[in-house]
Amino acid sequence: MGNSTIYALSSGQGKCGVAVVRISGGEALEALRKMTNLTKPEPRKAFLRKIFDPQTGEIIDRGLCLWFPGPNSFTGEDSVEFQVHGGPAILESLMSALAKLEFRAAESGEFTRRAFFNDKLDLTEVEGLADLIDAETEQQRKLALLQADGSLSKLYKKWRESLAQSVANLEAYIDFSEDDNIESDVLNRCNETLRDLSLNIKTHLSDGRKGEILRNGIRTVIIGEPNVGKSSLLNYLVQRNAAIVTPIAGTTRDIVELNTNISGYPILLADTAGLAKATTDVVEQEGIRRAKIYANNADFVILMADATVYLNSRKPYEEYVRDYIENLELKDLLLKKGVLAENCVVVMNKADLLNDQTKERLRADRITVISCAKEEGFQEFLETMTHNFQKICGNPSRENPTISQNRHRIHLIKCVEHLENYFELSSTAEYDMVLAVQEIRNSMRELGKITGHVSAEQILDIIFKTFCIGK
Numbered sequence: 001m002g003n004s005t006i007y008a009l010s011s012g013q014g015k016c017g018v019a020v021v022r023i024s025g026g027e028a029l030e031a032l033r034k035m036t037n038l039t040k041p042e043p044r045k046a047f048l049r050k051i052f053d054p055q056t057g058e059i060i061d062r063g064l065c066l067w068f069p070g071p072n073s074f075t076g077e078d079s080v081e082f083q084v085h086g087g088p089a090i091l092e093s094l095m096s097a098l099a100k101l102e103f104r105a106a107e108s109g110e111f112t113r114r115a116f117f118n119d120k121l122d123l124t125e126v127e128g129l130a131d132l133i134d135a136e137t138e139q140q141r142k143l144a145l146l147q148a149d150g151s152l153s154k155l156y157k158k159w160r161e162s163l164a165q166s167v168a169n170l171e172a173y174i175d176f177s178e179d180d181n182i183e184s185d186v187l188n189r190c191n192e193t194l195r196d197l198s199l200n201i202k203t204h205l206s207d208g209r210k211g212e213i214l215r216n217g218i219r220t221v222i223i224g225e226p227n228v229g230k231s232s233l234l235n236y237l238v239q240r241n242a243a244i245v246t247p248i249a250g251t252t253r254d255i256v257e258l259n260t261n262i263s264g265y266p267i268l269l270a271d272t273a274g275l276a277k278a279t280t281d282v283v284e285q286e287g288i289r290r291a292k293i294y295a296n297n298a299d300f301v302i303l304m305a306d307a308t309v310y311l312n313s314r315k316p317y318e319e320y321v322r323d324y325i326e327n328l329e330l331k332d333l334l335l336k337k338g339v340l341a342e343n344c345v346v347v348m349n350k351a352d353l354l355n356d357q358t359k360e361r362l363r364a365d366r367i368t369v370i371s372c373a374k375e376e377g378f379q380e381f382l383e384t385m386t387h388n389f390q391k392i393c394g395n396p397s398r399e400n401p402t403i404s405q406n407r408h409r410i411h412l413i414k415c416v417e418h419l420e421n422y423f424e425l426s427s428t429a430e431y432d433m434v435l436a437v438q439e440i441r442n443s444m445r446e447l448g449k450i451t452g453h454v455s456a457e458q459i460l461d462i463i464f465k466t467f468c469i470g471k
């Protein structure tokens, strides 16, 4: 196929027990013969062999060798794997031996690029693979694995095929409608299919961006009055002293943003300036302005209050929370998020200053009380948050995969728009059917851009560049 044979270290850099070097391309088997004397190895089986330099005959290492004849390989091409001891000198020597065979070092993502061009993977599967390697939490891993295994690919393929069928039917209608052979209700049935499809895509789109949020991390912000313990909570959740904690109100000014993992969900956690109503300090005022902007764009809000202040107020809980929100001028913001709904949680800190009886009473009333100082109440608090995160990110499955990238969303929206155009054109009395069918083709093109069946070299470059060398 004219592709050069490429090689790369596919396991990570650095000393390790075993390193995997992959070779892909027409001359892979030849390399295996020259470097191990294996001539016709059984495919996909590991052979323990001495691996030597093809020119000097010097032994490089003793390792496992595998032969994957194309097209039944990851790349779809003939491929070989050397699994050797993971030391730098071994790898150096192995790489230089492969260079002597006039093979080329693979660029980042090049194996996967070849898999894509050999129809082993479509673009959503490639992206799933990239996400799988990047996944830092359990839930991200699950989402990526579904996508890498073709859940989105299957769905979009089904839709594309349905559109292709409609185009074929309508073209037959255009060509033959004057004959009586074609049933007059072809058009109606076709439109019905397209309406169903359009509805399905719209439902798929109105997913609350669950997959995208999970893929990118749930942007979570801690807000509340000064000194309630926001920085202490951030430090607890990231398990280190990242934010400064002092008894002085107004300590945090800038937004402190950190990544953490809560029950397998990726969290981008932000500590913000305490929302002091009456401050005249310009730095603090700016901090408060930033806190509100940040909270406005967050996926999840942790509204924190001081349990002792609440109890001293002698107000019923709901009233206290309502006044607290109003006082901090957070009403509009939190109404949008839905107070106490899945996008917001209220937590009362400093439980260690309450007596046991009071604590029990609050817990019985389902009020979340914690103590950052004594690290109390976190099990319940984390459970509550996990429950919310589940709702925010959904539970993607093979049957019901979610959109994981804005790139997909953009094309899906355009896909629906073209279908709408089609419906509009085809509903007029004297319409140009040829033009209308073109709209269905356009909507197919948009699906094709997601899966890579219509490929723009620029998109491919961006996607494959995100891979590491050897993938």
Ligand SMILES: Nc1nc2c(c(=O)[nH]1)N(C=O)[C@@H](CNc1ccc(C(=O)N[C@@H](CCC(=O)O)C(=O)O)cc1)CN2
Pocket: 020, 068, 071, 072, 073, 074, 081, 120
């Ligand atoms: N040693 C090693 N481990 C690895 C990989 C690898 O390339 N090498 N992988 C690399 O990503 C992943 C496994 N993914 C793979 C995907 C497809 C094929 C493959 O040979 N596919 C053929 C045959 C399928 C079959 O017979 O079941 C094909 O699709 O035609 C191999 C590995 C993770 N672990």
Ligand SMILES: Nc1nc2c(ncn2[C@@H]2O[C@H](COP(=O)(O)OP(=O)(O)OP(=O)(O)O)[C@@H](O)[C@H]2O)c(=O)[nH]1
Pocket: 225, 226, 227, 228, 229, 230, 231, 232, 233, 244, 245, 246, 247, 248, 249, 250, 251, 252, 253, 272, 273, 274, 275, 349, 350, 351, 352, 353, 370, 371, 372, 373, 374
């Ligand atoms: N007793 C008690 N004190 C706490 C607890 N959590 C935090 N504190 C104390 O409360 C004070 C303020 O804590 P921070 O974490 O800095 O509070 P903050 O809300 O980030 O404060 P600002 O930066 O002013 O908005 C510090 O003296 C903490 O030691 C707690 O659970 N119990």
